[in-house]
Amino acid sequence: MLNGQQQLSHLGESLEVTIKYGSIEKKITGPPNLVAQEVLKFLTQAIPQLELASRLALSVDITQLAEVCQGVFAVTPEGVVVTVPIESLADRELILLHLAKARVAQMLGKSERDTVQTADLIAATKRTSGTVAGRLSELCTENLAERRGKGEYKATTLGLHIFREQVLLKLKPKT
Numbered sequence: 001m002l003n004g005q006q007q008l009s010h011l012g013e014s015l016e017v018t019i020k021y022g023s024i025e026k027k028i029t030g031p032p033n034l035v036a037q038e039v040l041k042f043l044t045q046a047i048p049q050l051e052l053a054s055r056l057a058l059s060v061d062i063t064q065l066a067e068v069c070q071g072v073f074a075v076t077p078e079g080v081v082v083t084v085p086i087e088s089l090a091d092r093e094l095i096l097l098h099l100a101k102a103r104v105a106q107m108l109g110k111s112e113r114d115t116v117q118t119a120d121l122i123a124a125t126k127r128t129s130g131t132v133a134g135r136l137s138e139l140c141t142e143n144l145a146e147r148r149g150k151g152e153y154k155a156t157t158l159g160l161h162i163f164r165e166q167v168l169l170k171l172k173p174k175t
Contacts, residue, residue, distance in 0.1 A: 013031070013032065014029060014030060014031065015029070015030065015031070015032045015035045016028070016029040016035075017029075017035055017039055019039065019042055019043075021043075021046060021047065024046055026042055026046075028042075058157055058158060058161055059157060060103075060157050060160045060161065062104075062107040062108070065104060065107075065160065065164065066104065066108070068164055068168060069104060069168065071083070071084070071172060072084050072168060072171045072172060073101060073104060075108060075110060079105050079110045079111060080101050080104055080105040080108065080110055080111075082097065082101065084171050084172075086171065088170055089167065089170060089171075091125070091127055091131055091132075091135045092135040092138060092139060093166075093167045093170070094125045094127070095121055095125060095132065095135050095136060095139065095145075096139065096144060096145070096155065096159060096162070096163050096167055097163065097167055097171075098116055098120075098121055098124050098125065099116055099121075099139075099145055099153060099154060099155035099159060099163075100155050100159070100160055100163040100167075102114055102115060102116045102154065102155070103154060103155050103160060114154050115148045115149070115152040115153060115154040116152070116153055116154070117151055117152055118132060118133070118136070118151040118152075118153070119151065121136070121153070136153055139153075139159065140153075143156055143158050143159075144156060144158055144159035144162055145159050
């Protein structure tokens with residue numbers, strides 16, 4: 001978005017331009033030819049960098065995530081549930097599944113929290129506390145999960161991406 005405003009000063013003509021592009025804002029004031037040069041310089045430098053950064057950005061779109069989870073998760077009056085067999089998953093994949101399910105439930109308004117207590121992970125996975133603690137530590141080290149409080153964990157954006165790209169493939173019904 002380019003917002004230009006011409007001002008007249010007592011000493012001569014001055015042009016003031018404020019450029020807003022994404023999260024960057026720059027204000028340029030001066031003689032029109034200098035302002036024009038600075039605007040072009042800003043645009044040729046900033047836009048390619050911002051476009052590159054936006055292509056590198058990793059984010060999770062809830063609509064897309066919900067679409068790819070169709071057939072694996074289902075929304076019930078009680079919350080989000082897993083509707084496929086999960087026995088084939090490794091311990092860390094199983095934990096990531098439950099962390100992702102919590103994020104999806106929160107994003108869909110079926111839960112106030114997007115975190116899971118360690119005790120709930122132990123119960124849901126039917127694994128020992130040592131196994132769950134070890135896998136959570138690995139997931140946190142790999143930035144796939146993060147600790148949010150004492151014994152509380154959530155899937156990170158990267159964790160949701162890995163869940164979508166790797167774990168869901170093992171769970172999706174073959175068609």
